[in-house]
Structures are given as structure tokens and as C-alpha cells.
Amino acid sequence: xxxxxxxxxxxxxxxxxxxxxxxxxxxxxxxxxxxxxxxxxxxxxxxxxxxxxxxxxxxxxxxxxxxxxxxxxxxxxxxxxxxxxxxxxxxxxxxxxxxxxxxxxxxxxxxxxxxxxxxxxxxxxxxxxxxxxxxx
Amino acid sequence: xxxxxxxxxxxxxxxxxxxxxxxxxxxxxxxxxxxxxxxxxxxxxxxxxxxxxxxxxxxxxxxxxxxxxxxxxxxxxxxxxxxxxxxxxxxxxxxxxxxxxxxxxxxxxxxxxxxxxxxxxxxxxxxxxxxxxxxx
Amino acid sequence: xxxxxxxxxxxxxxxxxxxxxxxxxxxxxxxxxxxxxxxxxxxxxxxxxxxxxxxxxxxxxxxxxxxxxxxxxxxxxxxxxxxxxxxxxxxxxxxxxxxxxxxxxxxxxxxxxxxxxxxxxxxxxxxxxxxxxxxx
Amino acid sequence: xxxxxxxxxxxxxxxxxxxxxxxxxxxxxxxxxxxxxxxxxxxxxxxxxxxxxxxxxxxxxxxxxxxxxxxxxxxxxxxxxxxxxxxxxxxxxxxxxxxxxxxxxxxxxxxxxxxxxxxxxxxxxxxxxxxxxxxx
Amino acid sequence: xxxxxxxxxxxxxxxxxxxxxxxxxxxxxxxxxxxxxxxxxxxxxxxxxxxxxxxxxxxxxxxxxxxxxxxxxxxxxxxxxxxxxxxxxxxxxxxxxxxxxxxxxxxxxxxxxxxxxxxxxxxxxxxxxxxxxxxx
Amino acid sequence: xxxxxxxxxxxxxxxxxxxxxxxxxxxxxxxxxxxxxxxxxxxxxxxxxxxxxxxxxxxxxxxxxxxxxxxxxxxxxxxxxxxxxxxxxxxxxxxxxxxxxxxxxxxxxxxxxxxxxxxxxxxxxxxxxxxxxxxx
Numbered sequence: 001x002x003x004x005x006x007x008x009x010x011x012x013x014x015x016x017x018x019x020x021x022x023x024x025x026x027x028x029x030x031x032x033x034x035x036x037x038x039x040x041x042x043x044x045x046x047x048x049x050x051x052x053x054x055x056x057x058x059x060x061x062x063x064x065x066x067x068x069x070x071x072x073x074x075x076x077x078x079x080x081x082x083x084x085x086x087x088x089x090x091x092x093x094x095x096x097x098x099x100x101x102x103x104x105x106x107x108x109x110x111x112x113x114x115x116x117x118x119x120x121x122x123x124x125x126x127x128x129x130x131x132x133x134x135x136x
Numbered sequence: 137x138x139x140x141x142x143x144x145x146x147x148x149x150x151x152x153x154x155x156x157x158x159x160x161x162x163x164x165x166x167x168x169x170x171x172x173x174x175x176x177x178x179x180x181x182x183x184x185x186x187x188x189x190x191x192x193x194x195x196x197x198x199x200x201x202x203x204x205x206x207x208x209x210x211x212x213x214x215x216x217x218x219x220x221x222x223x224x225x226x227x228x229x230x231x232x233x234x235x236x237x238x239x240x241x242x243x244x245x246x247x248x249x250x251x252x253x254x255x256x257x258x259x260x261x262x263x264x265x266x267x268x269x270x271x272x
Numbered sequence: 273x274x275x276x277x278x279x280x281x282x283x284x285x286x287x288x289x290x291x292x293x294x295x296x297x298x299x300x301x302x303x304x305x306x307x308x309x310x311x312x313x314x315x316x317x318x319x320x321x322x323x324x325x326x327x328x329x330x331x332x333x334x335x336x337x338x339x340x341x342x343x344x345x346x347x348x349x350x351x352x353x354x355x356x357x358x359x360x361x362x363x364x365x366x367x368x369x370x371x372x373x374x375x376x377x378x379x380x381x382x383x384x385x386x387x388x389x390x391x392x393x394x395x396x397x398x399x400x401x402x403x404x405x406x407x408x
Numbered sequence: 409x410x411x412x413x414x415x416x417x418x419x420x421x422x423x424x425x426x427x428x429x430x431x432x433x434x435x436x437x438x439x440x441x442x443x444x445x446x447x448x449x450x451x452x453x454x455x456x457x458x459x460x461x462x463x464x465x466x467x468x469x470x471x472x473x474x475x476x477x478x479x480x481x482x483x484x485x486x487x488x489x490x491x492x493x494x495x496x497x498x499x500x501x502x503x504x505x506x507x508x509x510x511x512x513x514x515x516x517x518x519x520x521x522x523x524x525x526x527x528x529x530x531x532x533x534x535x536x537x538x539x540x541x542x543x544x
Numbered sequence: 545x546x547x548x549x550x551x552x553x554x555x556x557x558x559x560x561x562x563x564x565x566x567x568x569x570x571x572x573x574x575x576x577x578x579x580x581x582x583x584x585x586x587x588x589x590x591x592x593x594x595x596x597x598x599x600x601x602x603x604x605x606x607x608x609x610x611x612x613x614x615x616x617x618x619x620x621x622x623x624x625x626x627x628x629x630x631x632x633x634x635x636x637x638x639x640x641x642x643x644x645x646x647x648x649x650x651x652x653x654x655x656x657x658x659x660x661x662x663x664x665x666x667x668x669x670x671x672x673x674x675x676x677x678x679x680x
Numbered sequence: 681x682x683x684x685x686x687x688x689x690x691x692x693x694x695x696x697x698x699x700x701x702x703x704x705x706x707x708x709x710x711x712x713x714x715x716x717x718x719x720x721x722x723x724x725x726x727x728x729x730x731x732x733x734x735x736x737x738x739x740x741x742x743x744x745x746x747x748x749x750x751x752x753x754x755x756x757x758x759x760x761x762x763x764x765x766x767x768x769x770x771x772x773x774x775x776x777x778x779x780x781x782x783x784x785x786x787x788x789x790x791x792x793x794x795x796x797x798x799x800x801x802x803x804x805x806x807x808x809x810x811x812x813x814x815x816x
Contacts (some may be wrong), residue, residue: 001265002271002272003235003269003270004240004265004266004267004268004269004271005234005267005268006265006266006267007237007265008263008264009264010264010806012720012721012806012809013720013721014694014719014720014721018464019466030466033761034761036139036761036762036763038694038762038763038766038767039694039719039721040693040721040760040761040762040763041692041693041696041719041720041721042722042723042805043722051271054235056230058231058233059230059231059232059233059235059236061235061267063166064234064265065168073440073447080701080713080720080722081713081716081720082718083718083719089718094467095466095467096467097466097467097468098472099411099413099462099468101469102411106746114257118216126690126692127416127723128415129413129415129416129472130412130415131411131413131469132411132457132728133411134409134410134411135410135411135412136410137542138542138543138544139507139539139541139543140460140539140540140541140543141506141507141538141540141541142333142537142538144536144537145538146399147534148312148314148397149312149313149396150310150312151313169353171355172355174286174354174355174359175286175311175355176285176286176313176354176355177285177287177311177312177313177314177315178314179314179315179399185540190507190511192502193427194438194503195425195503195505195507195508197507197539199438200506200537216305216312217306217308217312218308218310218312219308219310219311222310223310227277246281253379262282263315273814274814275779275782275811275813275814276810276812276813277779277809277810277812278810279809279810280654280807280809280811281808288746291601293604302602302607304609321812323815326686326779326783328774329699330699330775330777331697331774331775331776331777331779331780332779333779333811335710336778365604366600369604370549370605370608371547371549371567371598371603371604371605372598375547385815387564400551400552400553401549401550401551401552401608402550403547403548403549403550403605404547404549404550405548406545406546406547407546407548415605418670418671420584420585420586421584421672422583422585422587423585444625444627446548446630446631447558447583447585447627448556448557448558448585448624448625448626448627449556449557449558449584449586450556450557450585450586451587451670451671488577489584490584491583491584494582507587523676534554534556534587535554561739563738570770574738574743581785588766622787623714632744638736638739639738639739640739641724641738641740642744643683643685643734643741644734644739647734656811668764670731672687672742673685673688674684674686675683675685675686675741676684676729677684678681678682678683679682679683679684679731680682
């Protein structure tokens, strides 16, 4: 009798994609315009899925107000209006691709959401590009 | 060779969230503004997923016209422009949260859709809040 | 050299449509399911347009943070999770149709936004129904 | 540690639904207005999901530019502004339903995407009708 | 004190763009892939704006149920699942471009909507292409 | 008998909002998080409206393929994956607010679109913030 609850969030950030150990030419060949050293940016849209059992009294899997506040505090306020490359340890050694950002967000939420829940994160970088983690 | 077909629906309804055995203070502490005794309301958006095998002659899993009519008759006409708390036995003893409403919708569809199909329901209460039932 | 800035907002509310001086039959004939005395509800989506001249130093017509705060305080917090019929003087003598609600919102914003701006409001009751006020 | 990347695409096409071995009456009874012999058409929206392991150097599951180019070449340019019934061998013996078109798209992508990836396709024919293939 | 009410509609149709007095080469040079003689198609999305004065008793500019029924009868049922080139006198001598289709829809609605209203039509052929008629 | 045609476009860019002659404190007080000196970014969505008379032979106001190519060449390729502050003369002396960027885009399009057309630009910085230029 497991159910899922999904809550959306969003933040705006700047980034660039590059691997420091590569030449600029190789970075541009692999990452294209995303390797622009002056940065570009996105409106990131976030979808957090929490899975578990309903509380029979409240009829809630998780209080949506609580989930909203967790996303605001741990994801939106953490990343909003920031530069992913310059302001985050998490992207010092790995490029802030949609995939890596999605995993970083998952790991941040996993530490604050009760262990009884399963958690999934879907992140869009543009209206046509998404990542989802984890998957079976 | 299983495939899914998804059909969307929608209805508008009023509700409030409260547990009758709790004090009003406790209801407001847990449910916040949703506990307003004068009710508030939503445009509910529904996504019904039917899963099974394609009919090799028609190329259809289920006739989408049939699925649309089932959703209209058993969900939209049943809930549209109603008060979930005052007009439904289903929410006499359990609050009409998105989770509980999603399960009620699933159970109604499950009784009318052929047993050969698996069924899933995704229900949004606002563009940022969803429930999905069942999940693995 | 006039420019417009548009900011969206949203709130959820319950209502019913009826004219007290009419019989229930006439109310149901004119307003259909919207006349349900138990109320139904909607996710209202709001689009506020402010028109005027850009400040040449800031490059802004109006500070969008200010506009967002005005919409939150004077519209969203005023109407969100409320019953339009039971909790507002504005709808004591006139039904809370999308048209009337749009005008009430316009009048509230007009009193708090600087007179140097022109203001327009677009309000959706469902994804397929809108009102817009004023129009030329 | 599996992750999914999703990329959207779209194309516009004409089609009709009918089974050649049936009478026109039976086709109209089963397929309704979709059996119009003069054709009708749709804006098809496509969502391609690729699942696998991230490359630890690039932080990418698959280069999104590569995935976009594959979708453009093998799906969008193949189907866009075409008649599904008249111009494709794939629909000579089976009607171009959303389900069958979804499977044809999956099979085309499966042959060009590296075997190390799992692939899923979600296809919408209208904003309210979708198919998804494969499903567990 | 004029206000606008907007109601959305939609229909799916096939068409091609060509001018009979031109060669096929010229048609393909001007209309590109849209000149495919086998037809292609679209999900047309429609936005009908009605402008006038509110009825002070009902709080309505026009009964939205009436407006919905007019759009269903005179536009959706007229065009849905049809071939614009083969089944309509209106496009015998002029190509069914978004512009021409928008004007045809406007003219149909203008004859059935009360003269006291101003009317505008916005029509999208794809999520990125629109026409609007009339404009000042 | 004037008609409008609308075509959408989009690009992703980084920016920050600040006035060089102000202190950092004043910039942060006025522009808030948007003044982050490390930049942030957005997915900009663009809506170009062209207004004029239909060509009676083609049924087109402007060839939508031509309009799409103009937007791609003069707007999307010019701004996409760039830093608005560091890479554009246009924003050397005025901050790249939505309003100023909207006017810059309008001016670029105005020089390449035939004088017989009226032109309008609507630009969104986030799904909730827009600018529109010019307005009456």
C-alpha cells in the first residue's frame, strides 16, 4: 500500500561545464557552448518524490508544508542565484551537469528526510532536458 | 512487451483538512490554512495510467475513447463542483488529502477497468503538489 | 517609450455562484453546477501587468521584488484558502464570478500601486477560463 | 547508482486509424472520428529516457547534444510533416495509434543508442493522451 | 468599465499549404515541408476573447457555459478530425495558414456572438507559432 | 484588417544586476540576490509579435520560417550561453534587467524586420516574471 507524494521547487543559477585536466579545445569539443568560461545559466525546476506509507489518521504520507520547507531551506536557498562552479565544494572536482546536480540534490535531501521514506529527484535544466535519480 | 496508455482528466472541488477527534488548535497546527472550516478549493488534475498488452489488430491497449468515458463518468462527474467533506461517504472518517483522494480515485477506477490491466493514478491538487498510487 | 512588466501569483479558494434574490431553480438554470450550495473551488492563477516608464539608472519599471511582495500581501494572503462567499464583504451583493473577482483584485492593487503606473489584471479560474480587466 | 536523462522532441504528422480488413462501418464504430479517410493530424510530443551509469570524468550519462542529434535525425526528420499511413512501411499492416507509433520510435532509437543504456519512450498525441513503452 | 472573458478550445486537423496556380517547386520553395501533398497535421489550440460590459446582477460578461457551447458547436465540432484542404469551402482558394484559419474562426464566431461584444481570436498551430485577429 | 503572428524563441544566459556607480551595499539593497557578483542565470523565453496585413495569395503575414530564422540568427545565436554583463556592449552602462533586455531584443529585431510591420517583444526571465515592449 505504498504511495508517492511529489513537490516541485525551483532556483536560478549560473554554471559552465568543463574538466580542469582537459585543454580548452577538448572542453569545447565535448561540452560545446556550455564550456563558455564567462558562464551561462538556467531556471532549474525540481521535482522531489517521497514514497512510503500513509498515516491513517492524518491521511498524509508526509506533511506537504514540511516537505516544502525542507526543499526551500536545503535546496532552493542553498543554490538560488548562485554560481555552481565558483560557490560549491560539490562541483570542485566534477562538472555541474544536470546529472551531477541531480545527485547532489538527492544526497542533500536524503540526509534530512526520514529513513522510512524512499526519495527520488527529477531536475530540469531547460524545458527539454531532465535528469532523474535514482532509477531501478 | 507491456505498454502504458495515459489519459488526463480534471475536476474542481472544495474541501478542508481536519481530524474530527482533534481540537481546532491541533487541526490548525497540523493542517495550517487547509483547516479553514469555511472550506477552500482546487482544480484537480488527474493522470490515469493503464498498463497491459497491445491488441495486435487495433494497435490499441485500450480504446482511448472508452478510457475517456470511464474517467468522465466515474471520476469527473462524481467529484466535479462538489464538496469533498460534505458530499462523500469516503471522507467521513478520513481527511480528503491528495493522498486519500488519489487512493479513492484508484479504487473507483480499479472496479470498472478490466482486471487484465494494471492501473496507476497521479493526482495534482496544485501545479506544485502531486500524489501517485500505487508505487512499487 | 512605455514598457510593461508582468508578475504571476496564485491562490486557492472556495466559492459558489448564486444570486440571493433568485430562486434556487433559477440559480441552477443560470449557473449550473457552480450553484452547488456546498461550494466548490479553484486554483486561481493571477497575472498582474504594470505599465509605465523605465528608470534609466536601475533599468527597472518597478522593482519586481516589490511587486511580488505587494501581490503576496494584498492578494495572495488576502484570498488564499478562503471561502469567497462567506468571508468577503466584496461578494455579499455580487457573485464571485471570475469577472467580479478580477475587478476586486484590480481595485485592491490600484490603491497600493503608484498612480504613475497603468495596471491590468488577468485571472484564470481554470486552465481554460480567464478574465482580464480593464480593457480598451 | 543508475541515473536517467530525459530529452524532449516533437514533430507534426497526419494520420487516420483504420483496419483494412474491416468495413468502413466497423472502422468508424471502433475508431470514431479518427477513421476519417481524409486524415487528421497532431503535434506529437516525445520524451526519450536513457538510463545507465554516469561517466565520472564528464559527469554525463550521455552527451545531451548527441542525444538531441539522434532524436532530430532518427525521429523528428523521419516523421515531421509526413503522413503516417501513406509514407511509412511500419504502418502498412498496423494502424498508427499512439501505442504503435511509440513502439516504432522506441525500436528506431534502440538500434542507434548504445546497448549499455536502457531506453524508454513517452509519446503524446494530444495534451491529454500519452503512451509509454516499455513498462515493467 | 469594459472587461474581457477568455475561453480556450482545441481541435486536431490535417492540412497542407500550397497555392494551386504555382508549380510544385515554387510551393515547396515558399512553404517548405508544409507543402507535402500527403498532408500533415496539428493540435490547434484556440483562445476566444469576448469584450464588453458586465451584467451587474449575474456578475458575468457572458455565461461561460454558453461561450463554451458556442465554441464546441461552431468551431470544435466543425473542424475536429477533419482535413482543412479537402473538406472546407473556405480553403478552396486560399491556403489554410494559421492566419487564414484564425480569420475564418473569427468570422464564424462573429456571426453567432451578440453584436454588443467585441471578439478576438488567438490560434496556435504548434506551441511556438500563433496568429491573433483582429489587432488594432 | 490587421493580423498578428507570434513566434516563440528561447536562450540561456548568465547575468547579474548592479549599477557600477553605486556601492555594493546599495546594489544588494536594491537588487537583492540578483546582485551576486559571481552571476546567476536564466532560461529566457521570448515571444515575438509581428503585426500587419496578410498577403492574399500566400495567406501569410510573414513566412514563419523566415521569422524563425531571424529570431535564431539575431537573438538566439547572439545571446545563447553567454554572459550578458561581460560579453555585450549593450549592458555596459545599463543593467541587464528583463526590461532592458526586452528593449535590446526589440531594437535588434526592428532593424531586420520590414518597416511595414509593427513589432512587439515579450520576454520572460522566469515562469513568473515577464516584460513586454512596446506598449501603448
